[in-house]
Amino acid sequence: xxxxxxxxxxxxxxxxxxxxxxxxxxxxxxxxxxxxxxxxxxxxxxxxxxxxxxxxxxxxxxxxxxxxxxxxxxxxxxxxxxxxxxxxxxxxxxxxxxxxxxxxxxxxxxxxxx
Amino acid sequence: xxxxxxxxxxxxxxxxxxxxxxxxxxxxxxxxxxxxxxxxxxxxxxxxxxxxxxxxxxxxxxxxxxxxxxxxxxxxxxxxxxxxxxxxxxxxxxxxxxxxxxxxxxxxxxxxx
Numbered sequence: 144x145x146x147x148x149x150x151x152x153x154x155x156x157x158x159x160x161x162x163x164x165x166x167x168x169x170x171x172x173x174x175x176x177x178x179x180x181x182x183x184x185x186x187x188x189x190x191x192x193x194x195x196x197x198x199x200x201x202x203x204x205x206x207x208x209x210x211x212x213x214x215x216x217x218x219x220x221x222x223x224x225x226x227x228x229x230x231x232x233x234x235x236x237x238x239x240x241x242x243x244x245x246x247x248x249x250x251x252x253x254x255x256x257x
Numbered sequence: 258x259x260x261x262x263x264x265x266x267x268x269x270x271x272x273x274x275x276x277x278x279x280x281x282x283x284x285x286x287x288x289x290x291x292x293x294x295x296x297x298x299x300x301x302x303x304x305x306x307x308x309x310x311x312x313x314x315x316x317x318x319x320x321x322x323x324x325x326x327x328x329x330x331x332x333x334x335x336x337x338x339x340x341x342x343x344x345x346x347x348x349x350x351x352x353x354x355x356x357x358x359x360x361x362x363x364x365x366x367x368x369x370x
Contacts, residue, residue, distance in 0.1 A: 147299075177358065186261070186348055186361030187300065232299050244290065244313060245359065247299030 146170045147235050149248035157256050162220040164251050166233035169214065173235040177245065178207060178218045181230045190231075191218070223255045259283065261362035263349050269368045270339045278334045278365045282351030290359060291324055291334050292348040300348050306332060339369045 148167045156162045164178075174195040179187035193200040193207045193216070200207050206219045220227055230252050234245040262281040270276050282289050287308055292300035293316075303322065305313040308329035317324070321339075326332040336343055346366050350359040 149299075179361075184363065186350075186363045189358040189360065192358060234299075244302045244305055244316075245292075245300075246302070247292075249297070249299050 144169070145249075146173075147233060147246050147248040149231075149233060149251045151251050152249070153252040153254070155254045155256060156223050158225055159222045162218075162223045162227065162253055162255065164218045164220075164231050164233075164253065166216050166218075166248050167214060168216075168235050170235070170246075171214070172237050173246075175236045176207070176209060176216050177234045177236075178205075179232045179234060179247075180227075181232065181250070187232060220253075223253075225255045225257050228253055228255050261349055261351050261360050263347075263362035263365050265365060266363065267366050267368075269370060272340060272369055273338050274369075275335065275337045276339055276367065278336075278347050278349075278367070280332045280334070280349030280351075280362060282330065282332070282349070283360055284330075285353070286351035286360075287329075287354050288352045288357075288359070289326060289332050290350040290352075291332070292350065292361075293318075294346040294348055294364070296345075303334070303347075336367075339367075341369050343367060344369045 177192040178190040181187045209216045230250045232250045234247045264279045289306040291303040294300040302316040304324045306326040321337045323335045346364040348364045350361045352359040
């Protein structure tokens with residue numbers, strides 16, 4: 144069973160517009176959520192995170208929104224740039240757990256067109 | 258470099274061969290994770306170390322998979338009698354502690370033929 148789902152395999156947006164990537168989770172015990180970005184032949188790079196005690200966290204062009212009642216989070220990139228083209232993974236963990244291991248979604252490939 | 262380093266970057270193994278994948282975490286990072294990423298999927302947790310102690314190995318798919326971190330720094334993931342379904346990218350990540358963001362290495366792409 145997939146505890147973290149990214150239902151859109153790909154997304155294409157125009158440079159300068161907003162990119163919205165979505166993620167759903169099923170385990171209500173998750174209380175810490177992260178977004179990673181991955182370029183080909185590289186490992187995932189941490190982008191931004193949010194704790195379940197918040198509903199929004201912002202870092203420059205990146206904002207993550209969390210809707211706990213819907214078990215849904217989203218990553219907004221404004222404005223989108225061609226260099227943002229990559230695969231984006233959302234991940235969830237139990238912050239209070241002993242291991243902090245991450246459960247990843249399948250990824251969404253973002254293409255930002257110049 | 259200052260990042261997580263993995264070697265080799267690419268490994269081709271014949272079915273039945275044993276392989277060893279190495280991870281050099283960021284200096285001072287207490288937590289170390291191994292993940293397996295199949296083509297078109299997100300990384301899947303394999304195992305976790307806190308210093309030299311392996312606290313969670315619930316993700317290891319079979320007893321052919323073994324990981325160690327004897328001195329709390331470098332870690333090795335060993336796969337015995339490799340099978341075709343073991344073909345994947347193996348990612349190592351480290352963090353300062355279990356609640357910090359994890360930094361990933363570039364991964365080792367294992368192809369079993």
